[in-house]
Amino acid sequence: MSKIWSFHGGIHPPENKQQSLQRPLEALPLPSRLVLPLQQHIGAPASPLVKVGDRVLKGQPIAEPTGFVSAYLHAPTSGTVVDLVDHSVPHPSGMTAPCVVIEPDGEERWIELQGVDDYRSLEKHELAERIRHAGIAGMGGAGFPTEIKLHLSDDHIINTLIINGVECEPYITADDMLMRERADEIIGGIEIAAHLLTPTHVLMGIEDNKPEAARAMTEAARRSRIDIEVVVVPTKYPSGGERQLVKLLTGVEVPSGKIPADIGIVVQNVGTLAAVYNAVHFGKPLISRITTITGEAASRPGNREVLIGTPISDLLAHAGVDPNRLTRLVMGGPMMGYALGNANVPLIKTSNCIIAGAADEFPPAPPAQNCIRCGACEQVCPAELLPQQLHWFAKGREYDKALNFNLLDCIECGACSYVCPSNIPLVQYYRHAKGEIRREQAEQRKAEQARIRFEARNERLEREKTEKEARRKARAEAAAKAQAAKKDDAVTSAPKADPEAALKAAKTAAAVARTKLKKAEKALQIARDSGESDLAALEAEVSAQQQKVAASEAALKAAESTAPAKTPDIKELKLAAATARTKVTKTEKALADAEAKALPSAEKLRSSLATLRSKADAAQHALAAAEQSARPAAPAEATAAATADLKQLKSNAAILRTKLKKARKAIEAGDSSAELAQQVTELEPQLASAEQALAAAQAQQPPHTGPDLKALKSAVAIARTKVKKAQKALDEAGDNDDLRAELAQLQQQAAAADAALEAAQQATESP
Amino acid sequence: MALMRLSSPHVHRPGKTGDVMKQVIAAALPGLATLVWYFGWGPLINAVFAVTLALLFEAVILKLRRRPLGFYLGDFSAALTGLLLALALPPYLPWWTTTVGVFVAIVIAKQLYGGLGQNPFNPAMIGYALLLISFPVEMTRWAGPQEVTGAQLSFVDALAVIFAGQGLPDAVTMATPLETFKHKGALTADELWAQSAQLLAGLHAWQAVNLAFLLGGIYLLLRRIITWHIPGALLFTLFMVSGFFYGADPSNHGSPLFHLSTGAIMLGAFFIATDPVTAATSNKGKLVFGASIGLLIYIIRTWGNYPDAVAFSVLLMNLAAPFLDYYTRPRTYGHKQPQKGIKR
Amino acid sequence: MADYRKITLDGLWHNNPALVQLLGLCPLLAVTGSVVNAIGLGLATTLVLVGSNLAVSLIRNLVPDAVRLPAFVMIIASYVTCVELLMQSLTYDLYQILGIFIPLIVTNCAILGRADAFARKNPVMPAVLDGLMMGVGFSVVLVLLGGLRELLGQGTLFSDMQLLFGPEAAGWKLTLFSDYPGFLFAVLPPGAFVGMGLIIAVKNIIDARRKARTERQPQPVEDGGSKRVRVTG
Numbered sequence A: 001m002s003k004i005w006s007f008h009g010g011i012h013p014p015e016n017k018q019q020s021l022q023r024p025l026e027a028l029p030l031p032s033r034l035v036l037p038l039q040q041h042i043g044a045p046a047s048p049l050v051k052v053g054d055r056v057l058k059g060q061p062i063a064e065p066t067g068f069v070s071a072y073l074h075a076p077t078s079g080t081v082v083d084l085v086d087h088s089v090p091h092p093s094g095m096t097a098p099c100v101v102i103e104p105d106g107e108e109r110w111i112e113l114q115g116v117d118d119y120r121s122l123e124k125h126e127l128a129e130r131i132r133h134a135g136i137a138g139m140g141g142a143g144f145p146t147e148i149k150l151h152l153s154d155d156h157i158i159n160t161l162i163i164n165g166v167e168c169e170p171y172i173t174a175d176d177m178l179m180r181e182r183a184d185e186i187i188g189g190i191e192i193a194a195h196l197l198t199p200t201h202v203l204m205g206i207e208d209n210k211p212e213a214a215r216a217m218t219e220a221a222r223r224s225r226i227d228i229e230v231v232v233v234p235t236k237y238p239s240g241g242e243r244q245l246v247k248l249l250t251g252v253e254v255p256s257g258k259i260p261a262d263i264g265i266v267v268q269n270v271g272t273l274a275a276v277y278n279a280v281h282f283g284k285p286l287i288s289r290i291t292t293i294t295g296e297a298a299s300r301p302g303n304r305e306v307l308i309g310t311p312i313s314d315l316l317a318h319a320g321v322d323p324n325r326l327t328r329l330v331m332g333g334p335m336m337g338y339a340l341g342n343a344n345v346p347l348i349k350t351s352n353c354i355i356a357g358a359a360d361e362f363p364p365a366p367p368a369q370n371c372i373r374c375g376a377c378e379q380v381c382p383a384e385l386l387p388q389q390l391h392w393f394a395k396g397r398e399y400d401k402a403l404n405f406n407l408l409d410c411i412e413c414g415a416c417s418y419v420c421p422s423n424i425p426l427v428q429y430y431r432h433a434k435g436e437i438r439r440e441q442a443e444q445r446k447a448e449q450a451r452i453r454f455e456a457r458n459e460r461l462e463r464e465k466t467e468k469e470a471r472r473k474a475r476a477e478a479a480a481k482a483q484a485a486k487k488d489d490a491v492t493s494a495p496k497a498d499p500e501a502a503l504k505a506a507k508t509a510a511a512v513a514r515t516k517l518k519k520a521e522k523a524l525q526i527a528r529d530s531g532e533s534d535l536a537a538l539e540a541e542v543s544a545q546q547q548k549v550a551a552s553e554a555a556l557k558a559a560e561s562t563a564p565a566k567t568p569d570i571k572e573l574k575l576a577a578a579t580a581r582t583k584v585t586k587t588e589k590a591l592a593d594a595e596a597k598a599l600p601s602a603e604k605l606r607s608s609l610a611t612l613r614s615k616a617d618a619a620q621h622a623l624a625a626a627e628q629s630a631r632p633a634a635p636a637e638a639t640a641a642a643t644a645d646l647k648q649l650k651s652n653a654a655i656l657r658t659k660l661k662k663a664r665k666a667i668e669a670g671d672s673s674a675e676l677a678q679q680v681t682e683l684e685p686q687l688a689s690a691e692q693a694l695a696a697a698q699a700q701q702p703p704h705t706g707p708d709l710k711a712l713k714s715a716v717a718i719a720r721t722k723v724k725k726a727q728k729a730l731d732e733a734g735d736n737d738d739l740r741a742e743l744a745q746l747q748q749q750a751a752a753a754d755a756a757l758e759a760a761q762q763a764t765e766s767p
Numbered sequence B: 001m002a003l004m005r006l007s008s009p010h011v012h013r014p015g016k017t018g019d020v021m022k023q024v025i026a027a028a029l030p031g032l033a034t035l036v037w038y039f040g041w042g043p044l045i046n047a048v049f050a051v052t053l054a055l056l057f058e059a060v061i062l063k064l065r066r067r068p069l070g071f072y073l074g075d076f077s078a079a080l081t082g083l084l085l086a087l088a089l090p091p092y093l094p095w096w097t098t099t100v101g102v103f104v105a106i107v108i109a110k111q112l113y114g115g116l117g118q119n120p121f122n123p124a125m126i127g128y129a130l131l132l133i134s135f136p137v138e139m140t141r142w143a144g145p146q147e148v149t150g151a152q153l154s155f156v157d158a159l160a161v162i163f164a165g166q167g168l169p170d171a172v173t174m175a176t177p178l179e180t181f182k183h184k185g186a187l188t189a190d191e192l193w194a195q196s197a198q199l200l201a202g203l204h205a206w207q208a209v210n211l212a213f214l215l216g217g218i219y220l221l222l223r224r225i226i227t228w229h230i231p232g233a234l235l236f237t238l239f240m241v242s243g244f245f246y247g248a249d250p251s252n253h254g255s256p257l258f259h260l261s262t263g264a265i266m267l268g269a270f271f272i273a274t275d276p277v278t279a280a281t282s283n284k285g286k287l288v289f290g291a292s293i294g295l296l297i298y299i300i301r302t303w304g305n306y307p308d309a310v311a312f313s314v315l316l317m318n319l320a321a322p323f324l325d326y327y328t329r330p331r332t333y334g335h336k337q338p339q340k341g342i343k344r
Numbered sequence C: 001m002a003d004y005r006k007i008t009l010d011g012l013w014h015n016n017p018a019l020v021q022l023l024g025l026c027p028l029l030a031v032t033g034s035v036v037n038a039i040g041l042g043l044a045t046t047l048v049l050v051g052s053n054l055a056v057s058l059i060r061n062l063v064p065d066a067v068r069l070p071a072f073v074m075i076i077a078s079y080v081t082c083v084e085l086l087m088q089s090l091t092y093d094l095y096q097i098l099g100i101f102i103p104l105i106v107t108n109c110a111i112l113g114r115a116d117a118f119a120r121k122n123p124v125m126p127a128v129l130d131g132l133m134m135g136v137g138f139s140v141v142l143v144l145l146g147g148l149r150e151l152l153g154q155g156t157l158f159s160d161m162q163l164l165f166g167p168e169a170a171g172w173k174l175t176l177f178s179d180y181p182g183f184l185f186a187v188l189p190p191g192a193f194v195g196m197g198l199i200i201a202v203k204n205i206i207d208a209r210r211k212a213r214t215e216r217q218p219q220p221v222e223d224g225g226s227k228r229v230r231v232t233g
């Protein structure tokens, strides 16, 4: 038996657990309608998959998660979806929320279930996905989607898995009953959780007021393949609080503002694990749970297996609740549960107990007296706060002081209110104060974001202005240049694909980075809202993403500044080459930085550095080529190797050739006029120069012409096909000289195309 | 069915502030009985009178403040204040003096600050200190134990002394041990005791009274109405300091036992310094609070102007209680360090 | 154009130096053990206030701002010296009782405050009136507190008036309780604080009531110093 630590404070309220343990577990008859709130968990509400009038089968998903922290919802029985409405849901405020209403058909037809026999053969994420698809959310009360806690990212190395079977709240016996009746399911669930988390210790805490459950669990644990230690802890409220249980069983404290997973601990409720077991082994989604119905107004208190969505009124009727005696209807335990305004709300995944309280059992709270600073609250506070001080700050709206006194570490256990001799509703004060603080902080955040956005906008406008200016200048220069170029008839076209491509790449990179940032921010927001999860890590991630966005935006900016060079001349090419080089050095620096900090972005930076380098090289090359082609004075030769120009050159040469041929023919034909002779003599050098230019252009062509490469490729392909076809025809036709000649020619052509392609490829690859 | 929508928790430990006060009152009764046993009817008459007055003043002020009378009187805090003040006063104090004391305690020291829980100073001690400053003659006229003075005042006589302004007959009065010791002049302790045989004979009366209050205090400890920190630290400090000086110079200083068993020490340690409203709240704070009171008591008794010093010491430390609380905050779960002081 | 009515009301009630501005508390609390002390100090303070306001107002356009405070202090000190000499010659016994608090009038911030806040910016007539009314307002509080403390502390009123008003005033003394045991607390400084607090509280009650009344009926009630009489209650 391992050591038990203890935590400060705690109380021993009357347990009142016997009442609901007198009868065995019963199943509630099928209710006439089921109301399923879309949000029964912490996080984003699920979005419905069904519409009114749909027939659903038992276990069929009817709503799917809408975010990372969200959960599936399933039809608890077969029937018809009769409504999708706002219905009052169990919530302290008595609010309404969107619900799916199902009218059972009584047939209980299951959807086809798919369990796995050997979950070990599954990939872990697959296993987690199965749990996710079963819609399991923490059944101890918080309702945090379970698979998130079971399938943590690699930053969390779990050394201890704690199973919470403490059930410290008075009245509730649902977990007690579950442990007695279904110990093996729980153990099965623990095994799955242990498989997913690979902890070194598995501890299970049970209060010593549940000897039977402890015995059942110890028995079952002995049969398990893994080493599960059942630890009996002294009865004290709130031992079942996650943080308190961690302290109790391991002696370490979960740091303020962190989650247990941050210190390598995961806490799971027994009910949740039983649900995990059923989900994995039988494929059963979470559609029912054990709920305690007790309280003095109930004549048949006990534990019931209820379908999620069952109206509480059904449960009350089944437990024989006398409506005349019922004065307070509590969902959850008497310490932390909330009073319901009516019995028309459904039971949800987290409803572990319904207390139908009578007037003498729960008398109205006497009016609060003044705090006499007796310190009783301080003695019992499990979070070691100063409740009386917090109460004064909350009352006086001195929220900053309350924060300084760690108000946010209050777990709202109610121990302080329980003992306060002056009957001060302390917890109520704290809830209100926390709400106010959260509101204030949200406003501050909003203001801060607005400020950042505003500044960013100003910066952007400023940047755009300067860029526009630069572009305008560049354009003017280019125009002047073009004018000059036109004059001496030099067609100075240069490769233009590169800066554009870079711009595009940078844009996509920036967009990707931004999306990632948004995602991270959203995750952070969700985590903040749900008050769980590892905020610090998320925040770090957000800031990393922000950095990335900044970097990629800088890159984009740089690319944009090179992009204007759409009609590049040598100067612009030079500029482009220079920018490319700077980019490379910048990226190199960023990479070094990232590597030093071991940021995950290093990998990306490395690859982008490679592309940038090649681009810089290309730019350099283009510059060199342009310079080279600019140097020879002869206007006709001076044409650089752009596709269009090449074509032009080609057709020029062809025309000249034809003309020359025509002229020669004419001369041959005897029309030896002086005119023709002169034409020929004129044409000959022209053709020669054109052909020369074409050759020059072709020599320079391959490195810069993606499209041409393509064209070449397709030409090769076409040639090959032609060859094949011809060969086929030849085979079919037997010996046919014509065909053979054609084939030979085609083969030659194909070879030529191949060679051209190869040359072009070589040229592109090694510029 | 009318369902109540109340916030959690839905259960509450039985017991109200009034119960706490009642227990404290009950715990003080043995002390009162012992006083009556040794000093006659005076303390009882004083106590009943002071409690009645306290309730009356409280009621008047509550009326003026338009607060529900029954609810606030039912917390018994006013009654307790009246009782504690009466227990601290000389047994046959004239009625008007008591009245002034109770008035100041309830009206000025408590209600003017906002009532129970809002007063920075212990109301009973404010009343006591004010009387001591204002009416030194009346406040230093103590009756001796009846068995020593040999004069027994009947109940009617006692009433007359207190209410009819007859004044306490000289035969009944006697200096308290602390006063005697204070004014011993150049005598050594032994010479002093040799001279005051009467006092020596009556010393056990004062000791018995302190013992009775000690028992009451232990009862409070057992009922967990107070914690041991304040009285423990107070008594321990007083014991150590007086022990130190007694050890160094026994002829000029009282023994630790003398210091612990005379004056209002036990009343102060268990009933007055532990008043939660005006004491430090954290356990560490309580230790410092109690220890400082013990030290101050010794300092004022030995080198100050007044023979006893419980009231002044308690009031001085009342002043420091918020400060102590700010600097002795517990370490909250999940925090490495306790926060200190108050940041804005 | 100065509003003399407003100046008067301000000095006596709305902006009373002792009750509202809480200025000059040191002598106020120290010497108000009896009515005669209060009257003595009140008269002296009023004289100095009137004189200094007059002088400051006269030179207000001659003294540059940078050195105005030393100048004011010089003026006040001169008046205080005059008053001190006068008291020495006329009421030597009282002078002996009030002791250091007469010279200390120089440092009474009520006086410097009025000089700097009012006389410096106003012509002579309003300045003098302001000095007078502030002085009277201050004196009234002094006398009230003195009366209260004398009554509580010694059970008498107007004792030792001969110190100020000559031998025939010796009979003015009212003894309310013949064998009053004396209430030392009231005579000691803490008593002054408590008494002062009570007077301020009463003033606040009256103000609150009046405010409530004027709010109920829009017609402002015609009243001035008459309400002040209630303060004695």
Ligand code: SF4
Pocket: A370, A371, A372, A373, A374, A375, A376, A377, A378, A387, A388, A391, A416, A419, A420, A421, A422, A423, A424, A426
């Ligand atoms: S328990 Fe109640 S009365 Fe006592 S200190 Fe806490 S809040 Fe004040």
Ligand code: SF4
Pocket: A377, A380, A381, A382, A383, A384, A385, A387, A409, A410, A411, A412, A413, A414, A415, A416, A417, A426, A427, A430
């Ligand atoms: S509700 Fe908060 S302050 Fe009160 S005992 Fe629980 S944790 Fe402490």
